[in-house]
Structures are given as structure tokens and as C-alpha cells.
Amino acid sequence: xxxxxxxxxxxxxxxxxxxxxxxxxxxxxxxxxxxxxxxxxxxxxxxxxxxxxxxxxxxxxxxxxxxxxxxxxxxxxxxxxxxxxxxxxxxxxxxxxxxxxxxxxxxxxxxxxxxxxxxxxxxxxxxxx
Numbered sequence: 001x002x003x004x005x006x007x008x009x010x011x012x013x014x015x016x017x018x019x020x021x022x023x024x025x026x027x028x029x030x031x032x033x034x035x036x037x038x039x040x041x042x043x044x045x046x047x048x049x050x051x052x053x054x055x056x057x058x059x060x061x062x063x064x065x066x067x068x069x070x071x072x073x074x075x076x077x078x079x080x081x082x083x084x085x086x087x088x089x090x091x092x093x094x095x096x097x098x099x100x101x102x103x104x105x106x107x108x109x110x111x112x113x114x115x116x117x118x119x120x121x122x123x124x125x126x127x128x129x
Contacts (some may be wrong), residue, residue, distance in 0.1 A: 001080070022079060034069075034071055034074075034095035035073060035074075035075050035104075035108065036066070036072065036073070036074050036075070037074070037075060037100060037101050037104045038074050038075065038076065038077055039077055039097045039100045039101060040074075040097075041063050041074060042097070043097050044059060044062070044063065045059045045060075047084045062084065075104065077104065079085075079105065080107065080109055080113050081100060081103045081104050082100070082103075084103040084106065084107060085099040085100045085102070086096055086099070087100060088103060088106075089124045090123065092122065093118045093122075094105070098116070098118075098119060101114075102119065102122065102124075102125055105125050106124070106125060111125075111126040111127060111128045112125050112126070112127045112128070113127070113128050114127050114128075
């Protein structure tokens with residue numbers, strides 16, 4: 001199945017809302033909490049800024065809405081993740097945001113939810129979709 005980033009972002013939010021309402025556990029966690037890399041907030045903001053993603057509210061309000069979902073948290077990119085993103089086993093796609101997201105998933109030893117086939121094929125992380 002191929003899903004573009006816009007569809008993925010919408011599906012991810014829908015899934016997070018479902019988890020919140022149903023009480024089902026979310027698989028991608030850091031110590032039991034759904035975790036979103038802060039670089040993903042930047043990606044959403046850039047998609048909106050370049051007209052590739054339309055939201056029903058301002059991007060900062062949308063991200064605040066996601067952050068208010070019980071148990072969901074954004075995790076900052078620290079210097080360890082930044083350095084690890086430059087030291088990923090090759091070959092790896094050149095997208096800097098993807099490198100940071102993968103480095104964070106590896107640091108947390110957590111599966112990565114992604115529709116990106118390049119990341120799904122990367123043998124050094126576990127992905128879900």
C-alpha cells in the first residue's frame with residue numbers, strides 16, 4: 001500500500017484519537033507513552049507552509065491538539081539523537097528529518113510507524129504500518 005505523507009499525517013491523528021477514545025494500547029512508545037519526534041512537528045509545519053497539507057486550523061493549534069491527546073508526547077531532538085542520525089548504518093535515504101526520526105526510534109528501541117517504503121525497507125529499525 002502506498003500512502004503519501006499528507007494521508008499518513010491524517011491517518012496518524014485519526015489513529016491517535018481512536019487510541020485515546022478506546023483505551024487500546026499504542027505500540028510505538030517510550031516507556032508506555034506514544035512518542036512523536038519534534039522533527040515531525042517541523043515536517044507538518046513545512047507541509048502546511050508550502051501548501052502541501054491543508055488543516056482545518058492553524059498549524060500550531062493543530063499540533064497543540066495532538067499534544068493534548070492523553071499520553072501522547074513530543075520528544076525533543078537532543079545532541080545524542082542528532083549525532084546518531086549522522087552515524088546510521090548505510091545505505092540510508094538522505095532526508096535529514098527521516099534520519100533524525102530513525103535515530104530517535106533506535107535510541108528508544110521503539111518501532112517506527114511509517115508508510116514510507118524506503119524506511120520500511122531499512123533493515124536497522126522495526127517499522128509498523
